[in-house]
Amino acid sequence: MRYVKWGFWAVLFAIVATFLHYNLPRHDIVRIVGTEVRRVDFGENSIFWATPDVGTASATSRDVRFINTVRPNSKTLVFRNEDTGWGWPPYFKLDSSDLQAQAESLISTQADPIWVSVTRYGWRSRWLSIFPNAVGLKVVPSPDTRIIPWANIIILTLLVVILLTIRAMWRQFRERSIDPLLEDAGEAWDDAEEGAKGFFDRFFGRK
Template identity: 65%
Template sequence: MMRYFKWGFFAVLALLVFAFFHYTLPQHDIVRIVGTENRRIDYGQHSIFWATPDKAAQAVGSRDVFFIQTQRPNGKPMVYRNEDTGWGWPPYFKLDSSNLQAVAQDLVSTKANPVWVSITHYGWRNEWISIYPNAVSINVVSGPDATIIPWANIVILTFLLIVLLFLRAMWRQFRRRSIDPVIEDMEEAWDGVEDRAEGLWGRVKRRLGGK
């Protein structure tokens, strides 16, 4: 039972870590921008998936949010929000949502004369709870088949892997030098207690047998 509990715990932990990085790390979509708009959004139950509004917006309970409407090469629509992240989390330090909206408006194109762009974003799109990925940057690409190498993700994940390996090596060294000797001393002490207990029990049996 404990074995299944252990593997279940690590499976849930791995799923949470994957979801965290999948939401936070930048992703790249090749799309065609078909429109932009500005909507009034209530600061409601799904606020965790939106950028933190300023105090004025929190007091009013709603705020204006830019949106970028796009079409993927397969014809499916995709909508992005365009919000500043400021100095909060995730650490994109995005402060130019108005400029990015102007770029998006300038790149609106038709199906007959498409302009394909790569939108870098983070977050998820879910129609049930009305959440949208947040666009971070827009770059024109050669076509719908353009390949984008996620250098930022490669660098971040490689750095995290190095840190984890370093921490693992430190833990193993600490365990070998500090924890294992204590455990060995405890085992030796317990063996000594067992030996003394067995000797005492043997003497008691001999005395009782002698009577």
């Protein structure tokens, strides 16, 4: 039974960690090399794409903005640039057109690079054809610039505080309500067992 309990908590932890890893903001320092708009037909991977721009109609096929970048180690990284609107995740991004124009103004060459910190959420998977969604751009002085993830620190701290509060409330509720009921049930069971034993002793004539 103990293995089942630990297995349940391990699965729950993995689900929560995966959820947070996908939705929490992260930062990539890159050099923007181009932008483009491509027509995308959505299939099984549609859950990894955001909604259409606010005010436009939903469809299974639409134009999506992309930002092409290169990391300091020369590896490429492509971002999609989609509104999140008022849905999930709650970035309330409504300015993908402005962000695309900003990205185009920051295009640079290897000889004269402009390093940009891209705030994004999501994953890049060539197998699933999914891309992280860029939600912000900021010019940084060098590719070695250290970005402190204040948003993640605050969100994770609040989650820990909430979990500890729920745990403390549950322990108090259990001590005040559940444990006394279990004790009463145990005593009632013992009394019933003693009564049944006395009945059988009398019925079978045991002394």
